[in-house]
Amino acid sequence: MSSSEEPIPPAPEEPTPTPSLKGGGQDLRSSGASGELEEASRAFTPSLQGGGWGVGPSHLPPPGQPVLRIRGVNHYFGTGDTRTQVLFGNTLEVMPGELVIMSGPSGSGKTTILTLIGGLRTLQEGEIEVWDADRGDYRTLRGTPEPELVTVRRLIGFIFQRHNLFDSLTAVQNIRMAQRLKENGPADPDRDARDLLTYLLLGERDLSGNPQKSRFDYKPAALSGGQRQRVAIARALINRPKLVLADEPTAALDANSGLAVVTLLQELARERSAAELRALVRAAEEAGENGRLAEWQVVLLKRIANEHGTTSLIVTHDARIMNLADRIVHMERGRIESNVVVAERLFVREGLRQSPAFAAILPEEQEKIADAVLIGVHPNEAVRPDQLAARPGRVEVYEPGQVIVREGDPVNELSKFYLIRRGTVEVLRAANGAPQKLTEMGPGRYFGEVAFLLNQPRNATVRALTRAEVYTVDRATFDKFRSVSLPFVERMLANFRAGEG
Numbered sequence: 001m002s003s004s005e006e007p008i009p010p011a012p013e014e015p016t017p018t019p020s021l022k023g024g025g026q027d028l029r030s031s032g033a034s035g036e037l038e039e040a041s042r043a044f045t046p047s048l049q050g051g052g053w054g055v056g057p058s059h060l061p062p063p064g065q066p067v068l069r070i071r072g073v074n075h076y077f078g079t080g081d082t083r084t085q086v087l088f089g090n091t092l093e094v095m096p097g098e099l100v101i102m103s104g105p106s107g108s109g110k111t112t113i114l115t116l117i118g119g120l121r122t123l124q125e126g127e128i129e130v131w132d133a134d135r136g137d138y139r140t141l142r143g144t145p146e147p148e149l150v151t152v153r154r155l156i157g158f159i160f161q162r163h164n165l166f167d168s169l170t171a172v173q174n175i176r177m178a179q180r181l182k183e184n185g186p187a188d189p190d191r192d193a194r195d196l197l198t199y200l201l202l203g204e205r206d207l208s209g210n211p212q213k214s215r216f217d218y219k220p221a222a223l224s225g226g227q228r229q230r231v232a233i234a235r236a237l238i239n240r241p242k243l244v245l246a247d248e249p250t251a252a253l254d255a256n257s258g259l260a261v262v263t264l265l266q267e268l269a270r271e272r273s274a275a276e277l278r279a280l281v282r283a284a285e286e287a288g289e290n291g292r293l294a295e296w297q298v299v300l301l302k303r304i305a306n307e308h309g310t311t312s313l314i315v316t317h318d319a320r321i322m323n324l325a326d327r328i329v330h331m332e333r334g335r336i337e338s339n340v341v342v343a344e345r346l347f348v349r350e351g352l353r354q355s356p357a358f359a360a361i362l363p364e365e366q367e368k369i370a371d372a373v374l375i376g377v378h379p380n381e382a383v384r385p386d387q388l389a390a391r392p393g394r395v396e397v398y399e400p401g402q403v404i405v406r407e408g409d410p411v412n413e414l415s416k417f418y419l420i421r422r423g424t425v426e427v428l429r430a431a432n433g434a435p436q437k438l439t440e441m442g443p444g445r446y447f448g449e450v451a452f453l454l455n456q457p458r459n460a461t462v463r464a465l466t467r468a469e470v471y472t473v474d475r476a477t478f479d480k481f482r483s484v485s486l487p488f489v490e491r492m493l494a495n496f497r498a499g500e501g
């Protein structure tokens, strides 16, 4: 281990095996420590602690507020001449229940940021706040004394590459010793641990439902790498943490258990019907993966995931997880280069695709235009003023009665195309001197491009009926992308005509 490391915080006093960081030498606790069994038996004694289980919606952050907030985070390794900055001004918000994928090349800083969020490294510069559902308040990680950091770590389920199972304990014992018994917790905690292992295919039946010898009582040495990883995953999730931090959780897993893990993480995030879940599994299969969940696993999954609202932040290259992401955060050289809410990207892409104005723009150029107006907020959620300010010129907000475009107004380089994000607008046109309502439009509908395509004044007035949020693409941007596409489109048309001839 290089001498450039910062001091590692001391071990938490709770007998919970804290995950190690990959790369060695950074363990907060070592596995196989003496006195494990003693610690384990202490952990088996029920200690009724509040929170966690049975946390209701009132324990979510205030509406529109994140569960995790990162602002201006820098990080440096080493001292003196060898001091190197590895994170640069990173800012990110994660909303409740989101499944966030962190991607990026090796060395781009993903693990470092994850360990800072988990309170496993000292936060040097910037701000990280984690929502504490038990307290109904944010915990800040800046300058936080160790005992409070321990409390923050307890809010989090860690799934890291080196899993630090206790060698002298069985699979079930390893999970039970991490289990915090709470007032509204499962009636039979032992069964809960076994069910999680069963779901992860380490129980008494195989994927086809046929009996198999369970691994409940196996010690880590008798388990394969992938099996140990699944025990570690069960241990991380046993307390239904509201925040899961995972670093390549499926790296050592085969297709079936990888899918089981991925689906569990997704299912923990929010409620889905069994039918929706099956559709999800089918989609995963159709995507060309070999993995599948058994019918009995789906039933168990529903029970295990009875507690919802878990937010997961996962560093992964696993395409199966990528496909399930709500938000994709891409890092390059220590910086968050892009932060995309998948549903928002689909919404805007689809909106642009629908408009005939974009027909002359190549699909990949359309996607660039779409990406350039994204604001990083799910279209189901209203944008906050600070979010508008952070990404200016993308979304405009109109109050009821406000005019967005006015009939007869001339168009110029600054004229815009509008895609409705939220709210309703009405379209009016003057007839016999009085405005006549032509139609109303809601989310996903667009307006405003005809005038700038034809270079004519606006042919109707559009006015907000309710508070309306609209994405905007200005004419200069539109023309730029169209000119890129034009030669291709013309060549395609020429080929088409030649073919016809």
Ligand SMILES: Nc1ncnc2c1ncn2[C@@H]1O[C@H](COP(=O)(O)OP(=O)(O)OP(=O)(O)O)[C@@H](O)[C@H]1O
Binding pocket: 002, 004, 005, 077, 078, 086, 104, 105, 106, 107, 108, 109, 110, 111, 112, 113
């Ligand atoms: N303990 C350390 N001491 C010094 N430099 C470190 C240490 N840990 C990481 N780094 C450096 O910090 C940068 C970010 O590393 P990090 O492990 O966060 O990247 P990563 O994106 O997780 O990479 P990978 O995908 O390979 O896991 C890298 O340049 C790495 O060499």
